[in-house]
Amino acid sequence: MTDPTPNPRGARERALALVDGCDHVETLEELTERIERGRPLRVYLGLDPTSPDLHIGHAVVLRLLQRFVDDGHDVILLIGDFTARIGDPSGRNVMRPPLSDEQIVANMQTYATQAGMVLDMSRVTLMYNSEWLSKLTFSDLYKLLSQTTVAQMLERNDFKERYETGTPIALHEFIYPVAVAYDSVAMHVDVEVGGSDQLFNLLISRPYQVHAGQEPEICITVPLLVGIDGRKKMSKSTGNHIALTDPPNDMFGKTMRIPDEVLPEYARLAVCWPSSRVEALASGLKNGTVSPMDEKKRIAEDLVALYHGRDAARAARDRFERTIQRGEIPAEMPELPLAGRNKLVDLIVAAGFAESKRAAARLVGEGGVRIDGTVVTDPAARWTAAGPAVLQVGSRKFARIIP
RNA sequence: GGGUCGGUGGUCGAGUGGUUAAUGGCACCGGGCUGUAAACCCGGCUCGCGAAGGCGAUACGCAGGUUCAAAUCCUGCCCGGCCCA
Numbered sequence: 001m002t003d004p005t006p007n008p009r010g011a012r013e014r015a016l017a018l019v020d021g022c023d024h025v026e027t028l029e030e031l032t033e034r035i036e037r038g039r040p041l042r043v044y045l046g047l048d049p050t051s052p053d054l055h056i057g058h059a060v061v062l063r064l065l066q067r068f069v070d071d072g073h074d075v076i077l078l079i080g081d082f083t084a085r086i087g088d089p090s091g092r093n094v095m096r097p098p099l100s101d102e103q104i105v106a107n108m109q110t111y112a113t114q115a116g117m118v119l120d121m122s123r124v125t126l127m128y129n130s131e132w133l134s135k136l137t138f139s140d141l142y143k144l145l146s147q148t149t150v151a152q153m154l155e156r157n158d159f160k161e162r163y164e165t166g167t168p169i170a171l172h173e174f175i176y177p178v179a180v181a182y183d184s185v186a187m188h189v190d191v192e193v194g195g196s197d198q199l200f201n202l203l204i205s206r207p208y209q210v211h212a213g214q215e216p217e218i219c220i221t222v223p224l225l226v227g228i229d230g231r232k233k234m235s236k237s238t239g240n241h242i243a244l245t246d247p248p249n250d251m252f253g254k255t256m257r258i259p260d261e262v263l264p265e266y267a268r269l270a271v272c273w274p275s276s277r278v279e280a281l282a283s284g285l286k287n288g289t290v291s292p293m294d295e296k297k298r299i300a301e302d303l304v305a306l307y308h309g310r311d312a313a314r315a316a317r318d319r320f321e322r323t324i325q326r327g328e329i330p331a332e333m334p335e336l337p338l339a340g341r342n343k344l345v346d347l348i349v350a351a352g353f354a355e356s357k358r359a360a361a362r363l364v365g366e367g368g369v370r371i372d373g374t375v376v377t378d379p380a381a382r383w384t385a386a387g388p389a390v391l392q393v394g395s396r397k398f399a400r401i402i403p
Numbered sequence: 404g405g406g407u408c409g410g411u412g413g414u415c416g417a418g419u420g421g422u423u424a425a426u427g428g429c430a431c432c433g434g435g436c437u438g439u440a441a442a443c444c445c446g447g448c449u450c451g452c453g454a455a456g457g458c459g460a461u462a463c464g465c466a467g468g469u470u471c472a473a474a475u476c477c478u479g480c481c482c483g484g485c486c487c488a
Contacts, residue, residue, distance in 0.1 A: 166484050229430090230440090239431090253439065260440050293438045324439055359432085362447060366433040380454065394432080395439065
């Protein structure tokens with residue numbers, strides 16, 4: 001993969017194409033200059049395996065990496081198995097508890113396979129930062145830490161905010177950006193990419209590299225995708241994410257729940273509509289000439305198509321229109337054997353539609369439960385259907401109960 | 404190390420000895436209106452048992468104590484903010 005792909009285009013043009021749609025490039029001139037040399041660049045993205053799933057927000061930066069792959073560069077996906085143990089404080093106002101080794105190992109595996117849904121992993125090198133970080137001695141760390149001042153650290157927005165509001169900042173949190181900077185030194189990279197919340201962590205690498213006698217890396221950040229709540233950045237822990245592995249119907253349904261205001265963002269970042277189309281959408285929404293719901297369905301369908309294929313996308317749309325918009329009972333749903341149970345609440349819990357029997361009883365009392373389309377409001381109800389019947393909770397949870 | 408203030412449910416934040424799992428906001432869930440959007444309205448939001456009225460368990464940093472009764476008082480411990488060193 002180190003064969004330089006002959007590329008007739010000019011370096012400037014290539015650089016511009018690579019960073020199209022990105023938030024911040026530090027700096028475009030350096031990128032252009034380095035491409036000009038003709039050597040494939042070492043480009044990397046660091047991901048801390050802190051959650052079992054990647055989501056469509058991660059896909060934005062993974063696509064940027066794929067652009068580098070396509071442009072003939074050496075792309076590294078760095079799994080932050082060591083830094084995951086420290087915890088990145090970015091964007092958080094509380095300390096995050098360190099993960100257990102088992103969780104980290106499990107997450108690393110899913111990250112690598114899930115990244116493959118966007119990235120051509122056969123042309124990407126996987127690396128793990130424990131390889132060098134775990135070998136640093138205390139005196140190595142001392143030397144590294146002496147290169148950054150507390151004032152520089154406090155410049156970072158979330159540190160400043162936490163400091164000013166009296167939210168605890170543990171000393172080890174300051175080490176995270178240093179560790180990430182050392183990754184860049186250890187791998188001797190040319191380019192680092194990340195989400196815009198990582199800009200500080202990326203930039204801090206540059207002086208470290210210079211100190212180590214290397215050229216500073218070019219830092220490129222991509223916009224963060226907002227979560228389906230339309231407010232906070234997408235993350236698993238906030239529960240506002242669409243996972244890459246979400247089944248088609250969930251992916252479609254979650255997309256339909258996003259607020260209208262963020263449709264252009266989703267069109268651009270989640271489904272990569274060309275900017276002309278995104279602009280048309282934005283202005284059409286503003287002056288009321290396009291139907292938000294129709295556009296939302298298009299985006300939802302495109303999103304599903306991206307990860308599950310066009311057929312699945314059409315099926316998801318069809319299912320949505322039938323069951324949600326027209327209130328029909330879906331053709332396919334999970335089956336649940338009665339298995340001797342006869343209390344309605346037990347079945348709701350067994351189907352996974354409620355966390356406890358009391359919660360199930362509340363749902364029933366609230367009129368949120370139907371059997372074969374008929375609302376049941378008695379929390380003490382017992383199952384009386386002789387044949388298979390459809391249990392429905394809320395508008396979108398269905399199970400076929402088999403006697 | 405000294406002083407001082409504080410640690411309440413997913414989150415923020417009331418409550419400072421006495422019906423009641425504990426006011427309120429946010430988040431979340433169900434229902435209504437809708438476009439599984441927004442706004443708005445209603446209800447819910449610890450768990451288990453019981454056909455039901457109900458019963459029981461657990462919960463306000465942790466552990467003890469005082470009291471008929473404690474989130475609320477006392478002691479010790481743990482954790483944090485601020486000030487001083």
